[in-house]
Amino acid sequence: MTHENAHSAQNKQSPLVSGIAVDVLVCGGGMAGTMAAVAAARGGASVLLVERWGFLGGSATAGAVGQFVGWETAAGRQVIQGLAEEVVQRLERQGGSGGHTHFTMSTGHRMDQVSFDPERLKLVLDQMATEAGVRLLFHATLLDVARQGDAVSAVTVLTKAGPLEVRPRIAIDASGDLDLLARAGAGFLPLEADEAPQPATMMFRFGPIDFSRFEALTSAELQALCRQGVDSGALARAALHQSRVPGTDDGWFNISRVSLDATDPFALSAGEVEGRRQAFAAAGFLAARVPGCEGGRLVALAAQLGIRESRRVRGDVVLTADDLRGERRFPDAIAVGAYPMDIHPARGTGLHFETLGGDRSYEIPFRCLLPAGLGNVLVAGRGISASHGAHASTRVMPTTMAIGQAAGTAAALACAGNGGPRELDAALLRDRLRQDAAFLPD
Ligand SMILES: Cc1cc2nc3c(=O)[nH]c(=O)nc-3n(C[C@H](O)[C@H](O)[C@H](O)COP(=O)(O)OP(=O)(O)OC[C@H]3O[C@@H](n4cnc5c(N)ncnc54)[C@H](O)[C@@H]3O)c2cc1C
Structure with missing residues (x-):
């Protein structure tokens, strides 16, 4: 041939x-x-x-x-x-x-x-x-x-x-x-x-975190930080919830929130943009304000917005x-x-x-x-x-x-x-x- x-x-x-x-x-x-x-x-x-x-x-x-x-x-x-x-x-x-x-x-x-x-x-x-x-x-x-x-x-x-x-x-x-x-x-x-459908979230990986200090935060301290984050517009969710990546000093943070109809392709596209914006804003807040997170940065974004409900x-x-x-x-x-x-x-x-x-x-x-x-x-x-x-x-x-x-x-x-x-x-x-x-x- x-x-x-x-x-x-x-x-x-x-x-x-x-x-x-x-x-x-x-x-x-x-x-x-x-x-x-x-x-x-x-x-x-x-x-x-x-x-x-x-x-x-x-x-x-x-x-x-x-x-x-x-x-x-x-x-x-x-x-x-x-x-x-x-x-x-x-x-x-x-x-x-x-x-x-x-x-x-x-x-x-x-x-x-x-x-x-x-x-x-x-x-x-x-x-x-x-x-x-x-x-x-x-x-x-x-x-x-x-x-x-x-x-x-x-x-x-x-x-x-x-x-x-x-x-x-x-x-x-x-x-x-x-x-x-x-x-x-x-x-x-x-x-x-x-x-209403539960909102979506753009997960992001942040680190390194000094977990000995981050995990020592009391419930009252966490609540005060969340309030500051929400009031300043940096956090869409009043939480600093993360799951630690095994064997590392990084955590995947679940603290952004985007309301949308995930079956609408244009709404989904706009949601990805908004999710990334929120993730970077939240990461900036972590590094600036949260004990144990001062040396960290946003290391990775999830490949897609996480959809809870459609x-x-x-x-x-x-x-x-x-x-x-x-x-x-x-x-x-x-x-x-x-x-x-x-x-x-x-x-x-x-x-x-x-x-x-x-x-x-x-x-x-x-x-x-x-x-x-x-x-x-x-x-x-x-x-x-x-x-x-x-x-x-x-x-x-x-x-x-x-x-x-x-x-x-x-x-x-x-x-x-x-x-x-x-x-x-x-x-x-x-x-x-x-x-x-x-x-x-x-
Ligand atoms: C931000 C967030 C945080 C959560 N937190 C937790 C938690 O901490 N612990 C927990 O256990 N659960 C949690 N959940 C819930 C849980 O992750 C999901 O409900 C669950 O993973 C759904 O699984 P699934 O297989 O039904 O759907 P999905 O995980 O949505 O899988 C659907 C699959 O289908 C593929 N697909 C979709 N459309 C098409 C198509 N047209 N053609 C081909 N392929 C397609 C997708 O790519 C995907 O791989 C969370 C969910 C979100 C969004």
Whole structure:
């Protein structure tokens, strides 16, 4: 082949464009999507995971949210295990986390926490996905969805080589914003009159910090500093909350706040600009005013604004705040959560934080993962069918990982049984999850 012929061959449409068929397509490789893909592949399904970034983790890596919280009841009983716990153990073995710890919040709540290095997490998730046999397609964005009746028959993604049509038996929307479901025409839950989506945050890494002095600040001193920061316009949130990067003197700070509709592309773009502005303003305040931070500077920004809340699907069941408060049991429970309802208000600098208290926990039914009116689609992650209040608890990463494991396990079982997710025997799904070390009470 001459040089010119080779060149024109490269310009022809890639063979990718002819499309591929898979058992399970996972759209979005955040913590929920990655766990869903791993569970489905370990369950014997052929799995394609489509992710717009060049790495897995979503908010945990691209958003640089450097801590998993919400493993335990307030009394200290661990209710999230399974694949999520495997992630922690792998991180620990590779020096990417010190494992489970606790700290006391200004509200008095004893928070459980696993701090981790987002860069090491990328590697751990690569390893889990590739070892399980998940086929990864990075730098690929959802483009279109075709339906036949109540089934998603094809999903087109835009890749470096052009559009690729994927024909899945089951699709799992783990894109956080539920882009696949939006294009499939699914219904979403509205906000009540007194509700607004939780604001986004641009995480930033700051250091070095003299942690012996920073952590010695009393609650009163911290509150006075936060007040100064808010009054001077340097802080959008009355907090100096950070998670230390294991093995370093740096922390990832979670102290900016941008209210937006993350599904509006122009609002999202303006939000990235505003997030960076706020991050630099807050870093300047840290260096100028906060004991222990005098020698530090902003070392890195997250690759993207962290989105707390956008679309929530209308599923066969809607989990509510009262279900959490009342510890409601469900026969098709696939995960247990215990994290407080943690609402960052769209306006204002404070936090609404409602703990379940004591040894209380709640259950998440499988029906919250089933979009009403769609037969071969599951939701994993922060977009499950939950009210604004319930979502404020289910959105944390240990819970989204447990939901992801359940979605992937269900998809593999459905493929093996030739039925749809809605026809699955909940008892079979629960047994399989328990066999795979997920925590589910009898
Ligand atoms: C600032 C902030 C602080 C938080 N603090 C904590 C905390 O301390 N501890 C904790 O446990 N939780 C925390 N949370 C909550 C938690 O991080 C998220 O709710 C959780 O990570 C959501 O996981 P997910 O997998 O559902 O979605 P995401 O992490 O949003 O993942 C979605 C994935 O889909 C990809 N994607 C999206 N659209 C497309 C598309 N169209 N095509 C292809 N790919 C797509 C994205 O790139 C991403 O990888 C915080 C959240 C934020 C934003």
